[in-house]
Each structure stands twice: as C-alpha cells, then as structure tokens.
Amino acid sequence: MLPERFTPEFFRRLELLKLRSRRSYLGTRQGGHLSLKRGHGIEFSDYRQYEPGDSPRHIDWGLYARSDRLYVKRFQEEQNLTVLLLLDGSASMLNPREDQKWECARDIALALSYVALMEQDAVTLSVPGYLHSPLYSGAQAFHQIVRELTNEPAIVGAEFTRQAQRAVSRVRFPGVGVFISDFLMPLEQIQKVLNAMRAKALDITAVQVLGPRDREPFPLNTDAIAVDSESGEEISVSLTAQAQIDYQEYFEQHMIAVRQLFFDARVGFCQTMTTDNFSQFVVQSLARTGLLQ
C-alpha cells in the first residue's frame, strides 16, 4: 500500500524528474542516460579517422572540406542507469518511533525508485541485514518495491556497517548509489560504507534523515537512562541547561564532520528532517544535490 504522501499530484511532479549521474556508465539496455558506449546516439562524442567499412553517413563532410581528411563522428549511446538505493534500516532509524525516520527514508527511496523506473533505469533496493532486491526495471516494478518496503525491517545479524558492505558487494553494475541514513554512527563506519560503494564505482549521494528527537533527545532537566537502540548501551542522563547546550554543540560538530566527510569524498549530500515538507524536499532539495533534474 502506497504511503499517503504519494498522491497523484506528487506522482505527476516525480514524472517530471529524472535521475542524474555525474558520470557515465555502461547501461544494460537502451535508456535516457549517456553511456560510455559509443554508438548511435544523439550526443556527439569525438572524431576518429575513417576506416573502411564505416558508414559514409557518419563522415563529417565539413571537416573533410576544411582538412581534406576523412573523419567519422562518434556519438555516445544513451543507456539506462543502474541505481542502488542503500537504505539504513537499523534500529536507530526506527527509534524514537514518533520521529518516523524510517518512514521518511522509505518514502525517499520509493520516490527515487519511481523516478528511476519511469526513466527505464534499473533499481536495486538494499536494506542491509534485511533485504537486497533483484534489479528492478520497468514501471510495473514500482509496486513490487512498494510491497518490499511496506513492512518495517527486522534487522538481524551483524552491525550495520558489515551488512552494508556485504550488500554493496553484491552490486554487479556500477551506477548511481544513494545512501539514505541518519548517519548517527561513528565517521569510521560511514567511511567504510562509502569505500565499499566507491569500490563499485558508484556515483554516490548521501541523504540524511533526522528526527526532532535526534537534535533534542530529552526535555530540559530530565533525569533518565538513555538506552542505545542498537547496542543497548546505557548512559545516565541529567540534562541540565548546560548539558543541553553541550549536546547541541556536540551534535552540530558531528553533523559538520559528516558533511565534511562527504564533501571530501566528493559525495553529494542532502539532509532533511522528518518534519520537513517531503514533496518539496524530493523535488527541490534532491535536485539541488544533482541527484535529480
């Protein structure tokens, strides 16, 4: 069942978008993206000297008139794009429940899937530790993806980083990789996932989904035991005004560090709060990162 956010109006806006890659990849079939494959496209690539057997239609006659040499025009073929949607389904995305980070991330993935499938791109959906879908293509596959993501992920096994590395290793075709997470993890772990994705020559974009409780986990003057949703680690918290200020400071430092990490890695980065306007984020913010156009 489609989430409520996916209204007909939203679908119409999504259909105006297409995924954009900063690099060209070899596609698996005909598509709407320039491919590394030279051939019969509409996008001029370069010249090469005429060889016997070449079609005379590809000879640049104007150049021949200027240089008295025969050159053949080469064109980039337009092929489809393979998209990996790496979706963080760890416990940190599911807690606190009212933040609905998982729902937001899931909807972003659905929206990107819809955009990709409408452009004949192939989509692989991966929720490390829970799901690694086959390569979906064709508009009708969207419903299959919706069914896949209807249920909450039940993560089992090792930690997210290891699971993510394993999921990325299963990618066979390079293309666009979208990493959707709250990134509330040590930078080393993010780096490991990024390295795995870069090893697959993916054009990576990171989308960070945060909830209000990530920024302010407790009200002021709260005495509580904070339990880590993933590791179960407990920390006694007495949130005074000063401690709250310190927390905000540490949180911002972490956000800056994450952003700097992606910047240094030439990875597109985009952040959203679950309370933000979802439609506006997908249509405008993701476009600003260059992921959509």
Add this chain to the structure above:
Amino acid sequence: MIESLTAIGFATPYALLTVPFAASVLVYAYRKRGRGHREVVASVLILRKLKTTLSARQKFVPPPRFFVELLLVALLGLAAAGAYRQAPQERIALVLDNSLGMAARVGGESRLEAAKTDLRSFIESLSANTRLGLFATSPLFHQVGQGLLTPGGVLQELEAIQIAYGPDALQGVLGKLTQDPDFDRVVAWSDKALDAPRARLQVRSAGLGKAANVAITEISLDTRSERSAAVVAEIAAFAGREVTVAAHLTGFREVAGTISGVKLAEKQVTVPASGSAQVEFPVDIASNLAFSVRIEPSSRAGDAAVDAILEDDLAFVAPSGGGNQLNVVTASPQSAESLTRLPAISPSFMTPEQYRIAPPREGTLLFHRTVPSEFPPVNSVFMLPPPDSQLGGKLVQGQSIPISRWQEGHPLLSYLNVPLLSLKALVPLQRPGWAEEVVASTYGTVVFAGEYTGHRYVALGFDLLPFGGRRDPLASVLLLNILKWVSGAALSSGYEIAPYRIPTEQAAPSQRPQEVRYVAAAAPQGLEGRGDERVAPVPGLLAIGGTAKRTVRAVDFFSEEESNTWALQTLDIPEIGVVSVIDERGADSLSNTLVWLVLVVLGVEFAWALLRAGAGRRLGVG
C-alpha cells in the same frame, strides 16, 4: 512532639533492624538502576561525548519516588516491629515532711498520719505507669527506696517514714526538686506555709488546723559556783491562751554502774498565750551526771489539749557537755581576746604550733588569720584566712560554688567595710539544702559555708571578732549565729543538737542509760556512721566511754519553727499546669495507623506513577 516520640514502644524491636537493611537494598537498587526512567534513543553517540560532563553528576541524587519508597520501607518496618503508643510515663516527686512539726496531733491523728493517708489516696488516683520518687525531709533530705518507684512500691516504703528530729528545710528542698528535669511535677505534704507558688509544684496540706502546743525551747545549766548551780528551762506556749504546765526536774546519778534518774523537783509554771516563761531549778551538779526537765500540762480543763507535740516536752542538760568548747587557733591571742566578751562563750586559745602538735578532736575550732595544714575533722570556722592558704587543696573539687553576696542595704554595711574573700587555692564546699539559711543569712553574709565529711565549715572573708565601741552588738550577733550553726549547738551550756555525731573513740563502747526514755531507731539515711563516728539521731542521754571514765552527754532538739504549730498560715496551693496527659488506656497499637499510612503512600505513588506514565508516552518511552 519529642514526648510523643519517646512514648512509642515496639513489640518486636529487632524487626527494626530490617529497616536499615531494606533501605540499603533500596539505595543499591536505585544506584544500580540509575536515575530516572529508561528511554530508548536512536543513538547514544552524542550522549557518550557528554558522558564526562554527566559523570561529574554521578553522585547519588535520588528521585522523589525513592523517598516515597523509603517511607514505605520505614512504615513497613515499624509495622513489623509492632509499634505501639505507650501511655506517657509521668514522673512525680513525692515529698513528705517528717519533721517534728508533723508529729502534732489534730483531732487524735498526727499530721504525718494524715499526710500518709492523703498520699495513699493520691497514689490510688495515679496510673500504674507513673513513676514516683519518694523523699523525706528529716533529719536530712533523703530519698526513700531505690530510684523511681511504682505506686505500689511507694505504698510499701511509706511505712518506713517516721517522725525525725531535724529541720525540714522544705523551702530549699522544693526549690531544687522543681528545677529537677527528672520529674514532671512535685507534690509535697507539709504543715509549712510556702512563700510563693512554683510551677510544677503542688502542696497538699497535712492537717491545716491550728494545734496548740507547749514546748521546751531552751535549756541551760547556769553554773554560778561549784556547789551552786541551776537548771534553767525556757517554756513556750504556742497557743491562743495562757497555759499552766508542771515542770519536773530529774537528776541522773550512777549507782553501781547503772545510771538512773531521780525526780528532784516540780514547779508549776504559767506560760502566757503565744509567749514564754522560764523555770529555774537550783541543782547540785556535783552529785548528778545530768538533768532533764519534762513539762506536763496541768490537769486544768483544756490545758491537756494544748500539747499537740509530746516530743518537745523533754529536754536534757549535762555539765560535761563538750560540744560547746570553742578552741581558737591564732598566732596572736590578743587580737582574738575580745571573744571572751561574748556571752556564754569560754574560748580556749592555742597557737598554730600547739594545734599542729595536739589538734582537738571535739568542740568547735576557730582559725583566726591562719589555716591548718590539713582539713580539721571537727566543725570549724576560718576567719580571714591568709591569702596564700593551701587549705582548699584538700577539699573535694568540682562542686558547685555557692558564694553568697552582700545584700544591698544590709545594716551591717553601714558599720563594716568588708573586703571580698580572695583565696587562690580554696574551693568552696558543697552547700546542702540545710545550709541555705546560713549562706543566705539575713543577719549578714558568710562567704561560704557547707558540710564536708559530716562536719560543718564556715569561711569568712573578713575579721568578725567583737571589738569595742558601738558596733559590738551587731558584730556579736553575726558571729554568734555562725558559731551556733557551725557548732551544731548553742554554745551556752551542756547539750548537743540531735542528730549528734560522736567520734568513734568516744562512742565505743557507748551506751544509753537504760532508764532514760529514748527512741530506739537506726540512724536515718545520710546520717549513718561514717567510719570514725557514730550518730545519735534522737534526744536523750548518752554515756560515753568505759565505766572507769564515763561522761554523760545530753542531746536535745529545739526548733521553734517545728514546735510552733499554732502560727500556721493557710497554705496557698498554686494551680498546677498539665505537664503530660496520662493515657489510662495504656498501650495502643499503631499497626492499623501504619497500615493506613502505607496504603495512602501507595495510593499517592500510584497516582504519581500514572502521571509519569502519561509524561512517558509524550516523550516516547521506548
């Protein structure tokens, strides 16, 4: 509040030990669990960085719920211990005046018997939980029985209290007891009037009716010559009318080792109402060891009913009384020579050196401008001791220091310039209640006075010997008062004041002439023999020494205050404030109350938990 707490008892007090144990477990549990509720957060990545900040606040600051649960533990512990509320235990001091005045008979029953009857009815009205201290006033103020008694214990001890010869000193005794925090209130039975009401004091009358009495108030032996002497007795009538009495003179002689009395003379004496009269018997002191005078109201109608106290109708006198000897120790007898001018005193003088060689063991010592090397074992007066005297080093340390003050406007001040006593090493003696009248004497100030090891001592910071001129009478009166008190007897003539202390070497073997009427009684508490002396508690004759060399001492008791049973005033009984409420129901279990308290606390905690749960949902407790 504190009284109500101390009135709580426990059926099984050992169960209270579980309270600290349970409290410790509770504290441990809270420390283990930490503070506040558990809340699942996405990640503690950021909070971990705060940990150093938070760890500074790791000291145990329990939440309000902890105190609620601690209260529950305490209440359950109290309930397990079987807490109950005891009836407040009231502590009452019962003071029974057993001085001679209480022997007065009004309507056939003595005042002491009436007081005992009233005391019994008072005790019956008390709770069995009440604790009582029973005190008697004479001959010294002393406690009867061991410690605090139950009402039943007081009834048993009551019979032991009999009339005793001695001043009651009731005013000072009640003053002390009403200040004693060990007692909630003081109830006294006496025939004396008290000058002012005191808080916490109740005085119950012991026969308020006036009792006419006739008594011998003084006796002396006037020795004009060896062969010509006279026994002079002063008889006072404490009555509203003239009384005629018959005065009988008895002489005591020793025949074949036995002392027996022989009636010598009888005279009729008419004593005016509220007045006195003297009767004089010429006697031969060479053939008599001692004399006694007994008065007996005449058989005239009404006179017999006048004599309320029989004990003061008899007086003894002996020529060989030694207690009236005043030994003056001084380096310059000339300076004390004026003592000879005092009436009825025949002082003997000795130098300090003579005293050091042969110190007197009886009589009264007066040290004039000198002090002995050791504290003398006889009654003594230290008059103007040298400033560097070390005498006080022999005294008991750590006692109260009741130093009297000159009363402003005292007539003596207009005659004497009195410097304050300044003895560096002299420690004031403990002042018993009966010394109050001496220390606070209205005749003049004694710097300190008191009793130590059974003897009386007075120290004066000024020279009070008689001297010539107009000032003689005043000075003499003051000195006479001091000497009278410190010697325990009038120094005028041959008798001792009961209770009379006899040095052991004289008392053994001591015996009383069998013919002489005396009351056989053990020495009262506080007057028992103290190693080197015996005590004669009642009037009579004492044969001292062996048969070869035996002297006879006369012991009398004179107290106008005790004998005057006619001048009694109506007692003003003050209102008594309620000190504590006696719960006649006795112990009251608190278990029900504690259970209700626990239920209330549980209800409060439950409501509080509900509120917290609502807040928890708002916060999204995972």
